[in-house]
Amino acid sequence: MNNDGTRPARLSNKPKNIRYHNQKLVTSLFRTADVLSVSEISEKINLSKTTVTKMMGDFVARGLIKSAGKGSSTDEGGKKPELFELNADYAYIVVLVLRYESGLMQIDGAVVDMKCRVLHKALEKVEEPRSYEGTIKQLADVTVKMAQDMNIPQEKICTVTLGFAGVCDADNGIIYYPMYPGWPRDLPARADMEAALPFETAVYIDNDSRFRGYSVLQNEENRQLQSIAIISSGTRAGGCILENHALNRGVNGFVGEFGHMVVEPYSKEQCSCGGYGCFESMVSTDTVLRRAYEVCDNYPHSAIYQAAKDKTLEMQDVFAAAKQGDVLATLLMDRVIHYFSILIHNIMLVCDPSKFIIQGAFTQAGDYFLDHIREEVNAFPFFNIKSQLNISFSPVPWKEAFYVGAALYATHRFYNDDELYN
Numbered sequence: 001m002n003n004d005g006t007r008p009a010r011l012s013n014k015p016k017n018i019r020y021h022n023q024k025l026v027t028s029l030f031r032t033a034d035v036l037s038v039s040e041i042s043e044k045i046n047l048s049k050t051t052v053t054k055m056m057g058d059f060v061a062r063g064l065i066k067s068a069g070k071g072s073s074t075d076e077g078g079k080k081p082e083l084f085e086l087n088a089d090y091a092y093i094v095v096l097v098l099r100y101e102s103g104l105m106q107i108d109g110a111v112v113d114m115k116c117r118v119l120h121k122a123l124e125k126v127e128e129p130r131s132y133e134g135t136i137k138q139l140a141d142v143t144v145k146m147a148q149d150m151n152i153p154q155e156k157i158c159t160v161t162l163g164f165a166g167v168c169d170a171d172n173g174i175i176y177y178p179m180y181p182g183w184p185r186d187l188p189a190r191a192d193m194e195a196a197l198p199f200e201t202a203v204y205i206d207n208d209s210r211f212r213g214y215s216v217l218q219n220e221e222n223r224q225l226q227s228i229a230i231i232s233s234g235t236r237a238g239g240c241i242l243e244n245h246a247l248n249r250g251v252n253g254f255v256g257e258f259g260h261m262v263v264e265p266y267s268k269e270q271c272s273c274g275g276y277g278c279f280e281s282m283v284s285t286d287t288v289l290r291r292a293y294e295v296c297d298n299y300p301h302s303a304i305y306q307a308a309k310d311k312t313l314e315m316q317d318v319f320a321a322a323k324q325g326d327v328l329a330t331l332l333m334d335r336v337i338h339y340f341s342i343l344i345h346n347i348m349l350v351c352d353p354s355k356f357i358i359q360g361a362f363t364q365a366g367d368y369f370l371d372h373i374r375e376e377v378n379a380f381p382f383f384n385i386k387s388q389l390n391i392s393f394s395p396v397p398w399k400e401a402f403y404v405g406a407a408l409y410a411t412h413r414f415y416n417d418d419e420l421y422n
C-alpha cells in the first residue's frame with residue numbers, strides 16, 4: 001500500500017494494466033470537471049476518440065458515468081457532441097467524526113454522493129457512559145439510520161469514513177492514543193466498526209484533522225502544489241501534511257499532530273496530551289479568552305475591556321479590535337501570532353512545504369493575522385529564501401471541512417481501486 005492507502009502504481013506494461021491506468025485517468029478527469037465530451041477527454045489524455053468512445057460506453061453500461069445531454073457547440077461534422085458526467089448516485093459515502101470539545105462528546109455525520117455533495121446530515125450526542133464499545137455501536141447505528149432516512153440500500157454504501165481525535169494508524173485501522181476520556185489505548189477501530197455494521201463496506205479511519213486538511217484539495221490551485229502543510233486550531237489544534245495529494249502520516253501516525261509541538265517549553269499551561277506549552281494549549285481560543293480575563297484590568301480603555309471583565313468576550317471581538325490597533329487585542333493576537341510563527345519555522349525545517357493553510361477559528365482573524373505571521377516568520381533572514389511566506393486561510397469553511405475532506409479522500413480511494421475497473 002502507498003502512504004495514502006492506495007495501491008502502488010503498477011510498473012508492468014501489460015495491456016490490462018495500461019487499460020486500468022487509462023480508465024483511472026478518465027474517472028479522475030470527471031472528478032474535477034462537471035461535464036466532458038469524448039473529444040475533450042481524448043484531447044486531455046491523448047487517447048483516440050474510438051478508444052474513449054468505447055470506454056464511455058462501458059462506463060455508462062456499468063452506471064459509473066452517465067449522459068449529460070448534448071453540448072451547445074458543434075464539432076467538425078456540425079453535430080452537437082454528447083456530454084457525460086460522473087454518476088453521482090452510483091454509490092454513497094458515509095462520513096462520521098467523533099468530536100470531543102468542552103466536555104461534550106458528539107457524532108457529526110453526513111451522507112455524501114460520488115460528487116462529494118452532502119445530501120444528509122446527522123448530529124448525535126454520544127450516550128453515557130461513552131465507552132469505546134458503546135460509541136462504536138452508536139457510530140454504526142447512526143450510519144444505518146442515515147442510510148434509512150435517505151432510502152439508500154445498504155449495498156450502495158461503498159465507504160464509511162471515520163475521523164477520531166488522537167494518534168491514528170490509518171493503514172492498520174488502529175487508534176493508538178484516543179483523546180476521549182476513559183478510552184483504553186491501541187483500539188482496532190476499523191475492524192470493530194466493520195463488525196458493528198450490519199453490511200459489508202470499506203471502512204477508513206484516521207485523525208479527524210487529516211480529513212479536514214484533505215479538503216483543501218477541492219481547490220484547483222492547491223491541487224497543483226507539491227506539498228501543503230495545513231494547521232488547524234480552535235479549542236483543539238491539529239493539522240496534516242499533504243505531499244503530491246497524499247497524506248503523509250509517518251510510521252506511527254504522528255505527522256501533522258501540530259497541536260502537540262512544544263512552542264513554550266517552560267509554560268505551566270497543561271495540554272490534553274499531558275505535556276506543557278504545546279501549540280494547542282497556547283493558542284486554544286479558550287486560553288486566549290482566559291488571558292484576556294486575567295489581564296483586562298490593566299487595560300480599562302480597551303474596546304474589549306468590558307466584555308473581558310464580564311467574561312462575555314468572543315474571538316470575533318478580539319479580531320475586530322486587533323484590526324483597529326486596540327492595545328489589549330493586539331497583545332492577545334501578537335502572542336498567538338508568535339506561537340504560529342514558531343510552529344511554522346519548525347514545520348519548514350521538517351518538510352519545507354509549498355504552502356501553509358490555516359483552518360479553524362483564526363481564519364476569521366483577517367489580514368492582520370496573516371500579515372503579522374509573514375512578518376515574524378520572515379524576520380529571521382535564514383527563513384526568508386525566495387519570497388514572502390506562502391500562507392493563506394482555508395477556502396473551505398470549518399464546519400464543512402470534515403465532510404468535504406473525508407468525501408474527497410473516500411472517492412479518491414474508490415476511483416483508484418483496480419477492482420473497480422475491467
Ligand SMILES: [Zn+2]
Pocket residue numbers: 259260261271272273274275278280
Ligand atoms: Zn499536547
